[in-house]
Amino acid sequence: MGGRDTDIVLLDENGIRSDGRKVNETRKVTIKAGVLKNANGSAYIEFGDNKILVGVYGPRDVHPKHMSDTNTGILRCRYHMTPFSVGERKNPAPSRREIEISKVIKEALEPALMLKQFPRTAVDVYMEILQADGGTRCAALTGASVALADAGIPMRDLVAGCAAGKAADTVILDVNNEEDQAGQADLPIGYMPNLEKITLLQLDGILTTDEYQKCLELGIDGCKQVYEIQKKALQEKYFAVGENEK
Amino acid sequence: MTNISIIDSLKKTHILELLKDGKRLDGRSFEQSRELSIDVGVIPKAEGSARARLGDTEVVAGVKVQPERPFPDTGDQGMLICTAEILPIAHPTAETGPPTPDVIELARVTDRGIRESKMLDMKQLVLEKDKSVIGIFCDNAVTDHDGNLFDVCSYATTAAINSCKLPKYEMKDDAPVKIEGEFIDPPISTLPVSVTMIRIGDYILVDPNMDEWSCLDARITITTNSDGNIVALQKGGSDGFTYEQLTKCANISIEVGSKIREIIKTATQGSN
Numbered sequence: 129m130g131g132r133d134t135d136i137v138l139l140d141e142n143g144i145r146s147d148g149r150k151v152n153e154t155r156k157v158t159i160k161a162g163v164l165k166n167a168n169g170s171a172y173i174e175f176g177d178n179k180i181l182v183g184v185y186g187p188r189d190v191h192p193k194h195m196s197d198t199n200t201g202i203l204r205c206r207y208h209m210t211p212f213s214v215g216e217r218k219n220p221a222p223s224r225r226e227i228e229i230s231k232v233i234k235e236a237l238e239p240a241l242m243l244k245q246f247p248r249t250a251v252d253v254y255m256e257i258l259q260a261d262g263g264t265r266c267a268a269l270t271g272a273s274v275a276l277a278d279a280g281i282p283m284r285d286l287v288a289g290c291a292a293g294k295a296a297d298t299v300i301l302d303v304n305n306e307e308d309q310a311g312q313a314d315l316p317i318g319y320m321p322n323l324e325k326i327t328l329l330q331l332d333g334i335l336t337t338d339e340y341q342k343c344l345e346l347g348i349d350g351c352k353q354v355y356e357i358q359k360k361a362l363q364e365k366y367f368a369v370g371e372n373e374k
Numbered sequence: 375m376t377n378i379s380i381i382d383s384l385k386k387t388h389i390l391e392l393l394k395d396g397k398r399l400d401g402r403s404f405e406q407s408r409e410l411s412i413d414v415g416v417i418p419k420a421e422g423s424a425r426a427r428l429g430d431t432e433v434v435a436g437v438k439v440q441p442e443r444p445f446p447d448t449g450d451q452g453m454l455i456c457t458a459e460i461l462p463i464a465h466p467t468a469e470t471g472p473p474t475p476d477v478i479e480l481a482r483v484t485d486r487g488i489r490e491s492k493m494l495d496m497k498q499l500v501l502e503k504d505k506s507v508i509g510i511f512c513d514n515a516v517t518d519h520d521g522n523l524f525d526v527c528s529y530a531t532t533a534a535i536n537s538c539k540l541p542k543y544e545m546k547d548d549a550p551v552k553i554e555g556e557f558i559d560p561p562i563s564t565l566p567v568s569v570t571m572i573r574i575g576d577y578i579l580v581d582p583n584m585d586e587w588s589c590l591d592a593r594i595t596i597t598t599n600s601d602g603n604i605v606a607l608q609k610g611g612s613d614g615f616t617y618e619q620l621t622k623c624a625n626i627s628i629e630v631g632s633k634i635r636e637i638i639k640t641a642t643q644g645s646n
Contacts, residue, residue, distance in 0.1 A: 224478050231475045231610075238612040315607070325614035329594065331607035332490040340604050340624055344617060 136310055139296035146306055147176075154290060154302040154350050159271065159361035161278045169279025171361065175267035176304055179259040182268065182275040187249035195250070201243035202250050205234040207268055209257040229265050236269055236289075236318040236328035242282040251281060262305030263291050266316050269328060274358050278365065285320035286358050287327055290350030292317065292343040294335060299342045301350045315343045319351035386589050393577045399585055400429075405626055407569070407581035410634060412529060412641035414537040422512075422538020422560075424641075426530035429583055430520035433458075435512055435530035437538040441501060441550035442509035452499020453509035456485035458516065458527045465519040483568075483608045484514060484527040487597035491566035491605040493535065498561040501543055506550045508540060510560070521584035524595045524608075528568035529638060536562055537642040566605055567634045568597040569627040573615060578622060580630055594620070596627035600635065604628075 138146055145151065155176030164170035167183035174180075190196035207230045211217045222230075233255070243251065253276065255268040266289030273286040293303035295311030303314045313333025319326050326348075335343060389399055398404065408429030417423035422437035442453050458481040460468045473481070488494075499508040512534055514527045542556040572582045572590040579586055582593075592611035599605050604624060609615065615623070 224482060227475050227478050228482050231479055232608075235610055235612055236614075239614050320614065323614075324616060326609070326617065326620060327614035329607055329609035329615070329620070331604065332486055333605070334490070334492070334599065335604050337602075337604065337624055337628065341621065344620060348617065 136306060138307055138310060139298055139300075145295075145300065147304060149302075151298055151300045152346060152349070154353055155304065157270075157354055157357045159274055159357055161274050161361045161365040167275075167279070169275045169277070169281070171271045171274040171278060173267055173271035173274070175263060175270065176302075177259060177261035178257070178264055178267045180264065180268050180271050181256045181258060182271040183254045183256075184251065184272075184275045184279040184281070185254075186251035186279070187243075187246040187281070188252075190248065190250040196248045198247055199244070201246035201248075203234055203238055203241060203243060203253065204250055205230045205237065205253045205255070205272070207233055207255045207257070207265070209260060209264075213257045213260045229268075232328060232330065233265060233269050233272065236287055237272060237276065239325060239327045240273065240283050240285050240287050240320055241276065242284065245282060251276070251279075260305070262303055262308045263316065265289070265328070266291050266318065269318050270354055270358060274361050277362055285322040286355060287318050287320055288351040288354040288358060289316065289318045289328065290347055290354050291315060292347035292350065294333060294339060294343070299339055299346060301346050313339075313343070315340075315347060317344070317347035317351060319348050321352050321355045385585060389586060389589055390574065393574060398579065400583065404577060405580045405630065407525070407630055407634070408583065410529065410637050412533050412638060414533055414642050420534075421540065422534045422536075424530045424533035424537065426526050426533060427518075428522065428526045428529070428581065430518060431516075431522060431526045431583075432518040433514050433516050433523070433526045433530040435514045435527070435534040437534045438511045438513075439538070439540055440509050440511075441506050441543055444500075444504065444507045449504030449507075450500060451496035452494070452507045454489060454494060454496065455509070456488050456512045456514070456531055457481045458484050458514040458523070460516040460519060460523070464516045468516075468519065479608070479610070480523055480527065481514075483524055483595055483606070484531055486606045486608075487528050487566050487568050488512070488531055488535065491564055491597065491599045493532070493562060493564055493566050495561040495563055501550050502545050505548065506545065508543065510535070510538075510540075519584070521587040522570050522581050524570045525568050525581060528566070528597065529634065532565055532567060533638050533642050535560060536565060536638065564599040564601065565635050565638060566597050566599050567631040567638065568595050568606070569630045569634070570595040571623050571626060572611070573613070573619065578619065578626070580626060594623050596624060598628050598631040602628050602632065
């Protein structure tokens with residue numbers, strides 16, 4: 129959307145994208161739950177070339193104290209890109225973009241969490257982008273859900289994240305960095321498959337109402353695929369050898 | 375913006391009761407926005423300006439134009455930056471100091487609506503490729519706050535940019551020099567307009583005022599262009615939407631947006 133005109137072919141005549149995927153295919157997603165020793169819950173997620181580490185602390189005492197709420201626990205999120213995660217070194221100080229994404233992810237996770245049970249406490253979610261390649265907010269959200277579940281926070285559902293978008297006049301699933309730069313639209317979605325609720329939604333780029341509908345449908349479908357991988361990651365940690373018949 | 379007022383629980387109960395009867399606190403229908411008035415050219419020293427008032431929420435937007443060195447990756451395009459801030463005169467809880475995440479979101483959503491709609495043809499704003507381009511800065515100052523800042527900033531920005539005059543520049547010895555007294559119209563291709571809706575329970579309300587805003591479950595801001603296409607979206611609030619609700623919101627935003635676009639057009643006519 130931004131950037132210069134490029135001559136990258138985003139979609140060839142056989143409907144294959146620049147990284148070899150079909151239009152309705154996500155990148156390879158792998159998630160591992162419980163990768164940090166000190167955090168109450170954690171997850172490592174690879175979403176294509178995105179590499180993200182998430183740590184969850186809490187419920188714990190709130191500092192500064194004035195932030196605490198006597199009616200409910202509060203959720204605090206920090207989305208942060210390491211300086212080496214992108215082509216040109218990123219200033220480690222939190223940018224306005226990172227502050228906005230932190231807020232959007234927080235509001236995407238809140239509907240899933242039952243924090244009323246922990247008044248006067250905070251749950252802190254730290255998402256560290258070790259390598260970025262487009263779609264980091266969806267990947268970070270996906271990893272954060274798994275880390276929160278790993279921390280044993282009561283949840284109504286997991287939130288799965290996946291973007292849809294438009295490139296080369298075609299609606300595509302899971303927009304990568306190249307497609308984000310040279311494409312026409314990017315619509316990141318956060319979705320709770322069991323509750324059928326969309327909790328994260330943003331868009332930049334131009335879509336007709338038809339394309340918007342298609343993107344929503346395709347994106348929700350992508351989230352459902354990601355959801356299965358999230359559940360598998362938790363099963364692998366908690367129902368490993370011996371506990372399952374298989 | 376969420377914690378701006380501690381609405382007393384009585385008022386909240388009242389709002390919810392009214393919604394069940396299909397009514398709103400100020401008598402509007404669910405899909406009706408508050409009265410919008412726009413004046414352009416209110417700040418003559420700015421190259422473009424607008425005061426937008428939506429109900430009791432008011433914003434003054436000013437456009438300043440100056441030559442800039444382009445970003446290395448976009449040397450073939452002009453520069454566009456929109457910001458927003460809530461002045462301390464706007465509300466008792468508004469404070470000076472570094473921007474809160476809410477204000478950062480407001481500024482970024484305002485900017486995104488203009489940028490992604492391609493309202494301005496940035497390719498026409500180049501003085502010399504990779505060396506000097508025209509920078510257009512639109513700064514929004516919230517002067518009175520009664521909820522739904524997203525939309526007021528969007529309308530003020532669109533009106534200010536649509537009514538601005540760009541000074542003419544020429545390159546002399548590798549440096550841009552202003553030609554006094556000569557102006558050109560900005561290369562406008564479309565008028566982006568945002569419509570913010572909140573969900574309270576199963577009800578979708580357009581253009582919430584502050585009282586309604588403090589009861590919201592979830593909100594969504596949808597920006598559309600003159601062709602009736604969607605150009606930007608931002609969901610907020612601590613709950614979600616169903617697919618059906620999002621489809622409904624998109625249709626409302628196009629319908630309400632087209633009415634608002636006419637008001638902006640009328641307000642900026644003659645100035646451009």
